[in-house]
């Protein structure tokens with residue numbers, strides 16, 4: 486499937502534009518807050534729908550969801566320290582998730598959807614955590630988040646199959662292209 490989009494910008498180029506513009510920076514922080522809050526909710530829903538209690542998958546998804554809740558708290562603290570109210574505004578990357586969530590039929594496809602999304606997020610978080618010119622408060626939080634997001638990408642990946650990754654890839658790439666249009 487092909488969608489006409491502008492050329493995707495690299496994470497580094499995108500971040501260089503965002504970090505120097507307070508309005509964009511705060512809009513982006515709100516989006517991160519919303520993303521972390523809703524990630525925890527989605528992962529618990531996936532676990533409860535498709536993972537057998539007492540299974541490795543159930544335990545892994547529980548740990549990932551707990552870490553996403555911590556991330557939401559950390560980003561919420563960043564917002565409050567900047568005099569903003571930590572609240573979920575708007576729909577969570579609706580154009581992305583509308584593409585990928587319908588592809589979830591079982592645990593393997595659910596974790597494949599998660600693995601694709603976590604890998605995409607890692608790129609942006611790594612760009613921020615690695616940027617010596619990022620605002621120090623933001624850089625510190627994302628440097629703390631980064632290793633846990635790496636763990637999420639690996640953990641989700643360990644619960645997938647080559648078939649489930651392949652079956653969910655086109656929807657991920659379409660969703661990613663649509664997100665690029667919104668950024």
Ligand SMILES: [Fe+2]
Nearest residue numbers: 521552553556
């Ligand atoms: Fe997270």
Ligand SMILES: [Fe+2]
Nearest residue numbers: 553603634637
């Ligand atoms: Fe994550």
